Amino acid sequence: MKRLKRAMSLAFAILFFTSFASLSRAQEPDIKTHTLKNGMKILVQEDHSIPNVALYIFYRIGSRNERPGTTGLSHFFEHMMFNGAKKYGKGKFDETMEAAGGSNNAYTSQNVTVYQDWFPRSSMELIFDLEADRIENLSFDPKVIESERGVVASERRNSIDASNFGILSEQLWAAAFTAHPYQWPVVGWMVDIENWTMADLRHHFEMGYSPSNATMVVVGDVTGDEIFKLAEKYIEPIASHDPPPKVTTREPEQLGERRVVVKKFAQLPILMMGYHVPETANPDYYALQVLQAIMFSGQSSRMYQRIVDKDQLALFVNGGSGFSFDPTLFTINAQPKAGVAPDAVERAIYEELDRLKTDLVADQEMEKAKNILLATFYRQMKTINGKANVLGSYEVFFGDYRKLFTAAxxxxxxxxxDVRRVAQKYFTEKRRTVATLIPEKLGQENSNQKPEGRDR
Amino acid sequence: MKRLLTLSLAAMMAISIAVPSKAENGDLKLPPYKKVKLKNGMTLLLMEQREVPIISFDFIIKAGSVADPAGKEGLASLAAGLLRKGTKTRSADQLSAELDFIGGQLGASADNDYTEGAAEFIKKDLGKGLELLTDVLLNPTFPQDELTKMLKQRIDGIKSAKDRAQSVIGNYFESYLYGDHPYGRSSGGDERSLAAITREDVVKFYQTYYTPSGTILAVVGDFNTAEMERALTEKFGAWPARQMPAIKLPDAMPFKGKKLLLVDKPDSTQTYYQIGNLGINRTNPDRVYIQVVNTLFGGRFTSMLNTELRIETGLTYGARSSFSQRRVRGPFVISTFTRNEKTEEAIDRTLGILKRLHEKGITEEELKSAKNYIKGQYPPRIETSDQLASLIAELEAYNLDASEVSGFYARIDSMTLDDARRIIKQYYPIDDLVFVLIGKASEIESIAKKYAPKIDTKAISQPGF
Structure with missing residues (x-):
């Protein structure tokens, strides 16, 4: 009944208490990297704490690479990647993986499409065989496409139509962006879901699914050498081709506040606002994250204290922005309590933002925000799965996974x-879009409501 | 006065927590932990995991919503939520400020059987963290203004949840299935029951049920067991011993026949439905075998339900089934959704799959696949210190032990097709079924009538579930 030896050593615990400044390159965790001849980069971190492996493949293609008429295609394509290839036909990808103790999922965002496999070490080679088959030889069976169209339509009804937050968020982005592709939902407009053609799908596959357009991240009970060997055997023979055309559209400067109203059957209103902020790789990213923590993280945060606790205006308030290649939105969401007008919540939010623009935050608050950011970071990396996701996200969105090690x-x-400067620069009336959902009474509602990343 | 966490992200990446390691016989083994019973009756569980300088706590108070007085549903949950809203020496604001400053986590909630809380701190902040944890557990004052605030929040929270069928269908289902049984009460209460709760009720609930003998505290992380035992004994040993009254919980009886509840949500483009009956309790001796069968029936992507309703027909984004295990029999539930026009086809197919499970059973190959799947997916569920703390506290609360983990793989391996046949016959209802549908009644009511001789209807905006 002896326990297996674990790789974890006390050295890391000691490292943990070392101040950032004293951390030299040599002390960074050992990430092994290798680039295949076809251009796919691979990152491996050995972690033998459990006999399992998390394997992620990040493709640099998402809804920003789509066009009007085929919105949602990246996400639909993500679904199709599970529906059969050459060696493993229809249904066999999931069936084979599950029978070998593995499971999988995938998500699509405005920027990337990410495939995730979680499996016991024992089925490692099989996973490579499965992945290679679908990257190289995905099949396009018209019957399967029609059936999957229904699945995606159901997913859209569930996440948008049946969710007031989904409906309103979709309208917010559609109004905030007039030129740039962030204006349409990741899941796609319903009418586009109904109208994709086989040709659209083939084109998307050829455009986005080149090995050179992907990064693989493997964390778990593996060694770099064995992963690289498997990748050379299974993935390297797959030919690369041109990546998706560069997204050249830049959103023109917004010249004044935009407002959107959605009226539908609901018990409570919703308020959402979006401010244009820069992309993840911009130097202001870090100051905006600190601002986010000061305003929104924890029950001692400024917005919670003011909006939820003291003034009792809303059920909750949150805010933030996600990883993105292009300038994006910092969104703020709140649900007004019964009997509270959304504009009362809106005014209180502006007052808190204005306070940030005029007065410097206290030292204590800055320290708290940084502590929260680091603790949050840590929690994302407790598991092999979390590590794989964070490593890959940094590689893709910052252009170098090593930015992770300087993030602290x-x-x-x-x-x-800096916090005051970014508050003044980005949180202005001109840069914002405000969307409000106003409840309509029973019987007045229109059941066919028109109009984000999502799991399979 | 720098109090920045001296966490280096590089170091974080280099950390591997936990731990379930493989024993030589191929089975998993839970790391050893020490059980201590304090003189006042409180149970401590201590598991050292020295690799990462993090300490995770999990506490269970053995009273959940089953202890709520009728008409005051949501009381246990409210008491749990109010723990960090004021103590004898700290206001809610102070508690939050101190907790956030060290990047710590602390919170509690109640489910049907028990109240459970969790906290996590960096090792260097253990002193402060333990002080906060002890304070909220032993000295809460339940200030009236905080109670009033939280009640309003929660009542509105229910309205907000009712705007999304998926988040409330379970409440409707359990209420309809269990009726007057304590499991028929919504853990979080409803619009009316919450409004009836007073500060006196909360204080009384706390005084009655938050007792050392009814409390389990599990700690997993980077500490020395002897030192931690001393520290916790000092902090909690002073908690005066009190006997927690037994909470009567009769077994529930399965519903005989068929009945259906239709909840009208007039803006629905999809019908959300659950179908089921009573399932099993937490200590049912067949629980592992049931998990194996249910993996095949509705517990994974290629399950029979998901294959029929998603993969083959594209009727839904997902279909699943589950057995929730509680002190007495919890619900067995099939759940999915489909667009209004396809409601009948989807329900017919769902019932068809259930029938096929009974008629055709499962194959040797499927059995093997399910066994591999469960074993392959288990280690990441006990990977981190917080997962381990929660697991050992839960085992203790239900009078189970470490063999739940160490014997898990062997138990799975022992299962045969004969066992599977017996499990299907014994635990999967087929003639006795309870249905709950949330959707646009004007479009689906006539369909609903087909499935049960008795139909009940409600509007989603009506208070309660």
Missing amino acids: DDFNRVTKE
Whole structure:
């Protein structure tokens, strides 16, 4: 009944208490990297804490690479990647993986499509065989496409139509972006879901699914060498081709506040607003994250204290922005309590934002925000799955996974003045779009409501 | 005065927590932990995991919503939520400020059987963290203004949840299935029951049920067991011993025949439905075998339900089934959704799959696949210190032990096709079924009538479930 030896050593625990500044390159965790001849980059972190493996493949293609008429195609395509290839036909991908103790999922965002496999070490080679088959030889069976269209339509009804937050968020983005592709929902407009053609699908596959357009991340009970060997055997023979055309559209500067109203059957209203902020790789990213923590993280945050606790205006308030390649939105969402007008919540939010623009935040608040950011970071990395996701996200969105290891320094360098500066720069009336959902009474509602990343 | 966490992200990445390691016989083995019974009756569970400087706590108070007085449903849940809203020496604001400053986590909630809370701190902040945890457990004052605030929040929270069928269908189903049985009460209460709760009720609930003998505290992480035992004994040993009254919980009886509840949500483009009856309790000796069969029936992507309703027909985004295990029999539930026009076809197919399970059973190959799947997916569920703390506290609360983990794989391996046949016959209802549908009544009411001789209807905006 002896326990297997674990790779974890006390050295890491000691490292944990070392201040950022004293961390040298040599102390970074050992990430092994290798680029295949076809251009696919692979990152491996050995972690033998459990006899399992998390394997992620990030494709740099998402709804930003779509066009009007085929919106949602990236997400639909993500579904199709599970529906059969050459060696493993219809239904066999999932069936084979599950029978070998593995499970999988995938998500599509505005920017990327990400495939995730979680499996016991024992089925490692099989996973490579499965992945290679669908990257190289995905099949396009018209019957399967029609059936999957129904699945995606159901997913859309569930996440948008049946969710007031889904409906309103979709309208917010559609109004905030007039030129850039972030204006349409990741799941796609219903009418586009109904109208994709086989040709659209083939084109999308050829455009986005080149090995050179992907990064693989493997974390778990493996060694770099064995992963690289398997990748050379299974993935390297797959030919690469041109990546998707560059997204050249830049959203023109917004010249004034935009407002959207959705009226539908609901018990409570919703308020959402979006401010244009830069892409993830922009240097202001870190200051905006600190601002986010000060305003929204924890029950001692400014917005919670003011909106939820003291003034009791809303059920909740949250805010933030996700990883993105192009300038995106920092969204703020709140649900007004029964009997509270949404504009009362809106005014209170502006007052808190204005306070941030005029007065410097206290030292204590800055420290708290940085502590929260680091603790949150840590929690994302407790598992092999979390590590794989974070490593891959940094590689893709910052252009280098090593930015992960300087992130603590990058957060730490943010000053009170930086927070005030980004508040003044980005949280202006001109840069914002405000969307409100107003409940309609029973019988008045229109059942066919028109109009984000999602799991399979 | 720098109090920045000296966490280096590089170091974080380099950390592997936990732990379930493989024993030589191929079975998993839970790391050893020490059980201590304090003089006042409180149970401590201590598991050292020295690799990462993090300490995770999990506490269980052995009273959940089953202890709510009739008409005051949501009381246990409210008491749990109010723990960090004021103590003898700290206001709610102070508690939050101190907790957030160290990037810590602390919270509690109630489910049917028990109240459970969790906290997590960086090792260097253990002193402060333990102080906060002890304070909220032993000295809460339940200030009136905080109670009033939270009640309003929660009542509106129910309205908000009712705007999304998926988030409330379970409440409707359990209420309809269990009726007057305590499991028929919604853990979070409803619009009316919450409004009836007073501060006196909360204080009384706390005084009655938050007792050392009714409390289990599990700690997993980077500490020395002897030192932690001393620290916890000092903090909690002073909690005066009190006997927690037994909470009567009769077994529930399965519903005989068929009945259906239709909840009208007039803006629905899809019908959300659950079908089921009573399932099993937490200590049912067949629980592992049931897990194996249910993996095949509705517990994974290629399950029979998901294959029929999603993969083959594209009727839904997902279909699943589950047995929730509680002190007495919890619900067995099939759940999915489909667009209004396809409601009948989807329900017919769902019932067809249930029938096929009974008629055709499962194959040797499927049995093997399910066994591999469950074993392959299990280690990541006990990967981190918080998962382990929650697991050992839960085992203790239900009088189970570490063999739940160490014997898990062997138990799975022992299952045969004969066992599977017996499990299907014994645990999967086929003639006695309870249906709950949430959808646009004007479009689906006539269809609903087909499935049960008795139909009940409600509007989603009507208070309660």
